[in-house]
Amino acid sequence: MSNHSRTGLVLVSYGNGGIAETDDGDHIDCSYRRSVGRPVCGDEVALEMQREGPAAVTRIEPRRNEFVRSDSRQRKQVIAANLDRVLVVIAPEPEPSRDLVERYLVAVHSLGITPILVVNKAERLDHYLEGKPSGSGGPLLRLDEYRGLGYEVLETSCKGEPGTAGLADLIENHTSILVGQSGVGKSSLVNRLLPDLELQTGELSRVTGKGTHTTTTTIMYRLPCGGRLIDSPGVWEYGLWRMERQELAAGFPDFHPHDMACRFNDCSHVMEPGCGVRAAVADARIREWRYQAYCRLLEQAVA
Numbered sequence: 106m107s108n109h110s111r112t113g114l115v116l117v118s119y120g121n122g123g124i125a126e127t128d129d130g131d132h133i134d135c136s137y138r139r140s141v142g143r144p145v146c147g148d149e150v151a152l153e154m155q156r157e158g159p160a161a162v163t164r165i166e167p168r169r170n171e172f173v174r175s176d177s178r179q180r181k182q183v184i185a186a187n188l189d190r191v192l193v194v195i196a197p198e199p200e201p202s203r204d205l206v207e208r209y210l211v212a213v214h215s216l217g218i219t220p221i222l223v224v225n226k227a228e229r230l231d232h233y234l235e236g237k238p239s240g241s242g243g244p245l246l247r248l249d250e251y252r253g254l255g256y257e258v259l260e261t262s263c264k265g266e267p268g269t270a271g272l273a274d275l276i277e278n279h280t281s282i283l284v285g286q287s288g289v290g291k292s293s294l295v296n297r298l299l300p301d302l303e304l305q306t307g308e309l310s311r312v313t314g315k316g317t318h319t320t321t322t323t324i325m326y327r328l329p330c331g332g333r334l335i336d337s338p339g340v341w342e343y344g345l346w347r348m349e350r351q352e353l354a355a356g357f358p359d360f361h362p363h364d365m366a367c368r369f370n371d372c373s374h375v376m377e378p379g380c381g382v383r384a385a386v387a388d389a390r391i392r393e394w395r396y397q398a399y400c401r402l403l404e405q406a407v408a
C-alpha cells in the first residue's frame with residue numbers, strides 16, 4: 106500500500122506545511138493543499154501518507170474554538186485552535202500598556218472560556234508597586250480587583266518565589282496557550298514547566314531556530330503530567346478585530362445584570378437615556394476604570 110490515512114494533531118504550522126503528531130506519538134512533516142486550507146497549531150487533521158516526502162493534510166476537523174488576533178487591518182488572524190485555557194501573561198517589565206489586559210479578556214471571552222491572568226516576574230512585583238504613586242492605574246495595581254471580578258490571577262516567577270508550581274497544577278491535563286507582550290516570560294515559563302524541553306525542541310528545531318530568544322512561531326509542547334502547552338510569539342500591542350458590540354460587551358461580564366435595566370436592548374451604554382450600565386457606574390456598582398476601558402475599546406473595535 107503506497108499511501109494510507111492517519112489522524113494528527115498539528116504542533117506547528119508555517120507557510121505551506123507543518124509538523125503533526127499522530128496517535129502513536131510520531132512527528133510527521135505535512136504539507137497543505139489549497140483546497141483544504143492551512144491548519145493552525147492545535148488543529149486535528151486527517152493525513153494521507155505519501156510514499157515519499159511530507160504527508161498531505163486532506164481534512165481539518167471542525168474547531169471547538171480558536172484564539173485570534175487582529176492584523177494591521179483589523180482582520181482576524183487565527184493563532185491556535187481547540188484550547189481549554191488561555192493564559193494571559195503580564196509582568197512588571199515590560200509594563201502592560203493601557204487596556205492591554207481588557208483587550209485580551211475580551212478576546213478570551215469570545216472563545217467561550219474564562220481567561221486566566223498570569224503575573225510573571227512576580228519576585229519583582231513588590232519593588233514595582235513601591236515605585237508607583239498611589240492612585241496611579243494599571244493592571245498590576247488592580248490584581249485584587251480582577252480577582253473580585255471572578256478571574257483567576259496567578260503570580261509566577263522563573264527567577265525566584267513563588268516559582269511555577271501553581272501554574273503547573275492549573276494546566277495539567279488541559280490544552281493551554283501562553284499569550285502576552287514580548288518579553289513577559291512566556292518561553293521562560295515553558296522552559297520551567299517542561300523538563301524535557303530540549304528533547305522536544307530538538308525535534309522541532311528546524312522551525313524554532315537556534316540562537317534567537319524572541320519566539321517567532323506558535324508551537325505546541327507535551328506536558329510531562331499530561332496536557333499540552335502552546336508558546337506563542339509575543340506582541341507589542343494586542344489589537345482587537347472589528348467586532349459587534351455584543352461581542353465586546355461579553356468581555357465585560359461585570360456589566361451584567363446591570364445592562365438588563367437599559368431602556369433599549371441594543372444600548373451601547375454611551376449616550377442612550379435610561380442606561381442601566383451608566384447608572385451602575387454612577388453609584389460604583391461597576392468600576393469606573395472598567396467602564397472607561399469599555400468606552401475606549403468600543404471606539405477602536407466596533408464598526
Ligand SMILES: Nc1nc2c(ncn2[C@@H]2O[C@H](COP(=O)(O)OP(=O)(O)OP(=O)(O)O)[C@@H](O)[C@H]2O)c(=O)[nH]1
Binds near residue numbers: 228288289318340
Ligand atoms: N526577573 C525575571 N525575569 C524573567 C522571568 N521570566 C523571564 N524573565 C526574563 O525575561 C526575558 C524575556 O523572557 P522570554 O521568556 O523570552 O519572554 P517571551 O514572553 O517568551 O518573549 P517573546 O518570545 O518575545 O514573546 C528574559 O531575559 C528572561 O530571562 C522572571 O520570572 N523574573
Ligand SMILES: [Mg+2]
Binds near residue numbers: 318320336337338
Ligand atoms: Mg518567547
Ligand SMILES: [Zn+2]
Binds near residue numbers: 364375377379380381
Ligand atoms: Zn446601557
